[in-house]
Amino acid sequence: MPIVLYRVDDRLVHGQVVIGWGRSNDVGFFALVDDAVAASDWERELYRMGVPPEVELFFASIADAARQMDAWRRDARNGMVLTADISTMVALAEAAPPVDRVNLGGIHHKPGRTQRLPYIYLTEEEYHILESLAARGTQVTAQDLPTSPPVPLEQLR
Amino acid sequence: MSDGARGVVVAHGALAAALVLEVERISGQTGVLTAVSNNDCGREQIDQRVAEAAKDGPTVIFVDMPCGSCFFAAMRQTRERNDVRVVTGVNLPMLLDFVHHRSLPPADGAARAADKGSDAIRQA
Numbered sequence: 001m002p003i004v005l006y007r008v009d010d011r012l013v014h015g016q017v018v019i020g021w022g023r024s025n026d027v028g029f030f031a032l033v034d035d036a037v038a039a040s041d042w043e044r045e046l047y048r049m050g051v052p053p054e055v056e057l058f059f060a061s062i063a064d065a066a067r068q069m070d071a072w073r074r075d076a077r078n079g080m081v082l083t084a085d086i087s088t089m090v091a092l093a094e095a096a097p098p099v100d101r102v103n104l105g106g107i108h109h110k111p112g113r114t115q116r117l118p119y120i121y122l123t124e125e126e127y128h129i130l131e132s133l134a135a136r137g138t139q140v141t142a143q144d145l146p147t148s149p150p151v152p153l154e155q156l157r
Numbered sequence: 158m159s160d161g162a163r164g165v166v167v168a169h170g171a172l173a174a175a176l177v178l179e180v181e182r183i184s185g186q187t188g189v190l191t192a193v194s195n196n197d198c199g200r201e202q203i204d205q206r207v208a209e210a211a212k213d214g215p216t217v218i219f220v221d222m223p224c225g226s227c228f229f230a231a232m233r234q235t236r237e238r239n240d241v242r243v244v245t246g247v248n249l250p251m252l253l254d255f256v257h258h259r260s261l262p263p264a265d266g267a268a269r270a271a272d273k274g275s276d277a278i279r280q281a
Contacts, residue, residue: 010199014225015169046232050224084200108199118197 003031003073005080008089009105012037012082013050013057016105020145021080022055028077029056033065033092034084062088066095086126090133102133104142104156116156119144127156161259162266164190165210166247167203167231168221171196176252183249186256195227203230215240215263217255217270219247242267250277 004025009017012032021027030051037043038061051057056077060068065081069092072079083089086107093099106119113121120142122130134140134153141150166173173192181187191210195203207230211218218231223245231243242263244251251274258266 010201011203011226012200014229015222018224042236046229049232050229106199108197108202110199110201 002078003081004078005103006089006093006099006101007080007082007103007105008084008086008107009082010084010108011106012084013047016145017080017082018051018055020147024146025078025080027055027080029058029072029075029079031058031060031065031068031072031079031081033060033062033081033088035061035088038064062091062095065092069096086129090129093133093136093138099138101139101141102130103150104130104140105144117142117151120156122156130156161189162215162217162261162263163211163213163259164252164255165193165207165216165218165231166190166252167193167195167207167210167218167227168247169195169225169227172221176247176249179249180252180256184253184256189256189259190252193227195230198226200226200229203227204233207231207234211241217241217263217267218243219252219255219270220245221247244271244274246271246274248274248277250274 005021038059044059048057089102104120107121109121112123115121130140130153140153142156143150166176173194177190177192180190193206193210203226211234220228220231222228234241235243240263244267251270254273255270258269
């Protein structure tokens with residue numbers, strides 16, 4: 001089965017991900033790629049509480065995820081890869097290609113960011129990083145839920 | 158406001174504010190509960206909102222669902238503090254009971270609130 005979604009969402013595991021995307025795609029596992037979470041027993045245990053028992057949740061640093069990606073792609077179940085930020089997703093796409101599509105699901109306000117959609121705020125630098133990712137062949141769209149229309153990166157300019 | 162544990166209600170959208178408003182309307186107890194919404198929040202923002210709301214001593218945090226960003230933010234408060242407890246599945250009956258039993262330590266208040274909230278869920 002393929003990885004059905006590569007998602008950037010600073011909330012990582014939450015309702016939209018588990019219920020909105022997970023159920024509609026019959027997701028059997030989530031791969032949460034985050035160096036800080038992967039290094040914290042406490043955070044890993046916390047996020048496990050947010051996933052139904054029948055769904056597996058993997059934790060990995062960027063380096064570990066790059067090594068595991070082939071196995072996740074060969075997994076018989078549908079899977080979703082989650083990162084909290086753009087830089088982690090780009091690092092993953094470079095270390096373990098191909099990442100054919102990236103979904104921007106929730107990137108919220110921080111100093112320097114401007115609103116592009118109600119759930120997407122980007123700095124100019126972040127936008128250009130995404131542009132570069134798209135130029136290398138990855139389709140980048142914003143979409144909070146499967147029932148929402150995908151918004152092409154160009155419309156986030 | 159008298160001494161006792163405070164309550165913080167953390168929920169999606171406008172739910173927390175509506176629950177707090179109705180508890181105040183029904184009980185007449187004001188200033189006991191603080192509503193926190195996850196609207197427009199990433200992880201850092203919701204963590205900050207909950208930390209700010211729960212900063213003044215013993216607190217029971219009521220959360221709508223036992224998963225997701227509201228729940229995770231509430232649970233992170235318990236990591237460093239032993240005077241904070243979390244109850245999930247918030248409903249009006251548990252909050253109405255809580256505002257009249259704030260003298261209980263947070264652990265006992267949370268257990269009582271969870272019982273009262275569960276008792277209110279029935280097939281009628």
